Amino acid sequence: xxxxxxTPEQDERVKEISSFRKALIRPELGGICGTVIVFLxxxxxxxxxxxxxxxxxxxxxxxxxxxxxxxxxxxxxxxAGEFDLSVGSMIGFAGMMIAIFSVSLGWPVxxxxxxxxxxxxxxxxxxxxxxxxxxxxxFIVTLAFLFILRGFTIFIPQQLExxxxxxxxADAAEGDWLAPxxxxxxxxxxxxxxxxxxxIEVFERGTRAGEPVVDGIPMLIIxxxxxxxxxxxxxxxxxxxxxxxxxxGDAEAARNSGVPVNAVKIKMFIMTAFCATVFATCQVxxxxxxxxDRGILKEFEAIIAxxxxxxxxxGGYGSVIGAALGALIFGVVQQGLFFTGVESxxxxxxxxxxxxxxxxxxxxxxxxxxxxx
Amino acid sequence: MTSEHAPxxxxxxxxxxxxxxxxxxGVSVDVFPGECHCLLGxxxxxxxxxxxxxxxxxxxxxxxxxFEGKPMHFADPRDAISAGIATVHQHxxxxxxxxxxxxxxxxxxxxxxxGPLKLFDHDYANNVTMEEMRxxxxxxxxxxxxxxxxxxxxxxxxxxxxxxxxxAKVLILDEPTSALGVRQTANVLATIDKVRKQGIAVVFITHxxxxxxxxxxxxxxxxxxxxxxxxxxxxxxPEELQDMMAGGQEMVALEGSLGGTV
Numbered sequence: 075x076x077x078x079x080x081t082p083e084q085d086e087r088v089k090e091i092s093s094f095r096k097a098l099i100r101p102e103l104g105g106i107c108g109t110v111i112v113f114l115x116x117x118x119x120x121x122x123x124x125x126x127x128x129x130x131x132x133x134x135x136x137x138x139x140x141x142x143x144x145x146x147x148x149x150x151x152x153x154a155g156e157f158d159l160s161v162g163s164m165i166g167f168a169g170m171m172i173a174i175f176s177v178s179l180g181w182p183v184x185x186x187x188x189x190x191x192x193x194x195x196x197x198x199x200x201x202x203x204x205x206x207x208x209x210x211x212x213f214i215v216t217l218a219f220l221f222i223l224r225g226f227t228i229f230i231p232q233q234l235e236x237x238x239x240x241x242x243x244a245d246a247a248e249g250d251w252l253a254p255x256x257x258x259x260x261x262x263x264x265x266x267x268x269x270x271x272x273x274i275e276v277f278e279r280g281t282r283a284g285e286p287v288v289d290g291i292p293m294l295i296i297x298x299x300x301x302x303x304x305x306x307x308x309x310x311x312x313x314x315x316x317x318x319x320x321x322x323g324d325a326e327a328a329r330n331s332g333v334p335v336n337a338v339k340i341k342m343f344i345m346t347a348f349c350a351t352v353f354a355t356c357q358v359x360x361x362x363x364x365x366x367d368r369g370i371l372k373e374f375e376a377i378i379a380x381x382x383x384x385x386x387x388x389g390g391y392g393s394v395i396g397a398a399l400g401a402l403i404f405g406v407v408q409q410g411l412f413f414t415g416v417e418s419x420x421x422x423x424x425x426x427x428x429x430x431x432x433x434x435x436x437x438x439x440x441x442x443x444x445x446x447x
Numbered sequence: 448m449t450s451e452h453a454p455x456x457x458x459x460x461x462x463x464x465x466x467x468x469x470x471x472x473g474v475s476v477d478v479f480p481g482e483c484h485c486l487l488g489x490x491x492x493x494x495x496x497x498x499x500x501x502x503x504x505x506x507x508x509x510x511x512x513x514f515e516g517k518p519m520h521f522a523d524p525r526d527a528i529s530a531g532i533a534t535v536h537q538h539x540x541x542x543x544x545x546x547x548x549x550x551x552x553x554x555x556x557x558x559x560x561x562g563p564l565k566l567f568d569h570d571y572a573n574n575v576t577m578e579e580m581r582x583x584x585x586x587x588x589x590x591x592x593x594x595x596x597x598x599x600x601x602x603x604x605x606x607x608x609x610x611x612x613x614x615a616k617v618l619i620l621d622e623p624t625s626a627l628g629v630r631q632t633a634n635v636l637a638t639i640d641k642v643r644k645q646g647i648a649v650v651f652i653t654h655x656x657x658x659x660x661x662x663x664x665x666x667x668x669x670x671x672x673x674x675x676x677x678x679x680x681x682x683x684x685p686e687e688l689q690d691m692m693a694g695g696q697e698m699v700a701l702e703g704s705l706g707g708t709v
Contacts (some may be wrong), residue, residue, distance in 0.1 A: 311566050311567055311569075313556040316553060319544070319549065320554070323542035323544045324543075327542050327553075328542070329524070330524060331528075331555075332555070390545070444593040445595035
């Protein structure tokens, strides 16, 4: 057999790609386009409604940050090839655990928070362990936990306190060293400075006259930014990140190359549970109470944000930055329609349209990049 | 031709049972450095089970594996890989969604330490990938090109280049040509030849006699979990190999009606 492997220097069938096109074709493109469209839309229709003054920005930033926190976990897990539908129930459960430990049992809040994290991350690990050991789709396993956790979130406070909303956490958290990490604010001095200079609005009367209307950035937003930065760094710059892609892209091929696929997947389930617990802790500290119905449908909102952000539902492909943009779109649309005074049910219509457009664009881009057919 | 060398890997009377099913009933094969040892057999003959035992995926129920003259017990594929036994699987070698350089270093990522952090050294990975691909005669658009955009033959070549780069002493190729066109097959066979000349032992699994004869030095035929013997190049005709693989009987009748083209 003669050797026909004489490859020409330049394969005539590989088209040259301009650097502009190359810069444009990236997994986040759908998310970037969506973000631009959404901001343009609200700049036109809600420009004068207060949506873009300091309070308005804080409003939709906070809501977007909530989505971002759970989207980071969902994104990394989805790239690793799995789903977690128990995120919403986990949020309710984690919040309730903190309330029960700190209020019903009277333990210190820092202990309650740490215990809630440990319990929820163990449940995340259990989710992962069951998925790995049984080989069942994570969709089913975590759907079971969606019901199990929600059931406990209602059952436990009813047994202990005879109610499903437990308040008084704000009082319990007074002077606690860990609680401000979730419920506090930072940068108050900066806003005071802006208020004094007249760069942002200040209260004109009342007991807080002269103080800026925005008195700091909630820790929720800081958590969101830190988690997004961490997730993006982990995924793109580390060895572990390569393993996440590999585990989701083709678990068998990854195993053959020596990637510890099971450990990677279980760690990502734990990461998702961690993100859900961060969300829950911030929410409980902000509201001062825990309720059994918190977090309902959050798992789907997280998954939608991730998919808008360019991730592939079947795993192996995606971007944390994209997921963060998806969360931003979600938050801006939800709060923006409130500012425009549009009937809030239209939120769903608008969201559905954005979701569809982003996913169509993402699918097209992904085919260009990966050669999928 | 290899009599003065010792075999790099020697599998002695390997048996593998899955519950009540006997997949391998005492298979012995040895492979020398720099030779291409073809393992032939029809579907279900036990080829896959055998190479999985060699590469540490399965533990043999009975029998011995001698690697470089010493008995080896692989706990998992990682052990086998670090000893120098690399496997390139038919479909499961590459992840199409990931870039060539991410695939090339999958499981062996180059790490750059920045303080306490272990970072994926993308610059190093990209340079090495481009260099190795050039050596194998594949021109990439860039190291970030997704493997999904490569042809089947190119994917196999990337997988082989990867194994060689990471110091494979034994390279197991699991039906690398079975899904390829004529030209791509030729490229992969040429790659096997290059690799063998570097002194690497190649175990080439196939059920295509012509592909085997094109590059093989020795041929072992498996049938129903047993070895039907090993032949040197030149000692056996394609027809004899074909008959051994099929179990001898029906093939004779079939060949007649097909005019010997199978």
